[in-house]
Amino acid sequence: GIQVEQSPPDLILQEGANSTLRCNFSDSVNNLQWFHQNPWGQLINLFYIPSGTKQNGRLSATTVATERYSLLYISSSQTTDSGVYFCAVVTDNYGQNFVFGPGTRLSVLP
Amino acid sequence: DTEVTQTPKHLVMGMTNKKSLKCEQHMGHRAMYWYKQKAKKPPELMFVYSYEKLSINESVPSRFSPECPNSSLLNLHLHALQPEDSALYLCASSHVMRARNSPLHFGNGTRLTVT
Numbered sequence: 001g002i003q004v005e006q007s008p009p010d011l012i013l014q015e016g017a018n019s020t021l022r023c024n025f026s027d028s029v030n031n032l033q034w035f036h037q038n039p040w041g042q043l044i045n046l047f048y049i050p051s052g053t054k055q056n057g058r059l060s061a062t063t064v065a066t067e068r069y070s071l072l073y074i075s076s077s078q079t080t081d082s083g084v085y086f087c088a089v090v091t092d093n094y095g096q097n098f099v100f101g102p103g104t105r106l107s108v109l110p
Numbered sequence: 111d112t113e114v115t116q117t118p119k120h121l122v123m124g125m126t127n128k129k130s131l132k133c134e135q136h137m138g139h140r141a142m143y144w145y146k147q148k149a150k151k152p153p154e155l156m157f158v159y160s161y162e163k164l165s166i167n168e169s170v171p172s173r174f175s176p177e178c179p180n181s182s183l184l185n186l187h188l189h190a191l192q193p194e195d196s197a198l199y200l201c202a203s204s205h206v207m208r209a210r211n212s213p214l215h216f217g218n219g220t221r222l223t224v225t
Binding site: 033035040041042043044045048086088096097098099101102103 | 141143147151152153154155158160165166198200204206212213214215216218219221
């Protein structure tokens with residue numbers, strides 16, 4: 001099956017700093033989604049981005065499907081950005097078999 | 111606020127108990143999912159229902175029994191669980207579209223402890 005890797009595994013930032021999280025995948029995908037899991041376990045949709053670039057406030061994401069990677073940018077980080085960031089890819093034609101990467105654990109310090 | 115509602119939020123059960131987890135969505139989605147997440151690990155797919163029919167079963171032990179009574183509801187019946195089944199159980203939903211799906215929307219999860 002498809003392999004999904006994320007880097008770095010852990011990241012500690014000072015509030016206000018910028019960061020880039022990376023998701024690599026081993027095969028063609030039909031779709032890709034980024035999630036933020038907060039310390040209470042809630043998984044929040046960030047981006048649904050099979051290709052191209054999207055922006056939402058301080059966050060933006062770019063997926064280069066032909067090169068099998070996606071990047072999540074966080075600018076001017078805040079303590080509420082802490083948590084785990086997952087990318088998940090879809091390989092089947094009906095878009096139901098989401099495979100999650102191992103996640104990047106982000107801690108933003110005040 | 112999540113549009114996928116899971117109950118209960120927390121559940122403690124013994125190994126001989128029978129319990130059920132419930133999930134409800136009103137977004138008109140016709141695909142519903144159960145995921146299991148252990149501490150410090152990513153969510154792992156258990157089951158997918160598409161148009162109320164089981165479409166994916168990721169070789170889950172029979173002590174977990176899913177049920178989709180209608181397009182808005184998804185249950186997970188639990189029986190004779192083991193302590194290692196303790197985890198966060200997440201429900202999700204999405205549209206069903208060939209080749210290009212819609213994003214997954216997750217509920218807040220049920221934190222299950224098996225004693």
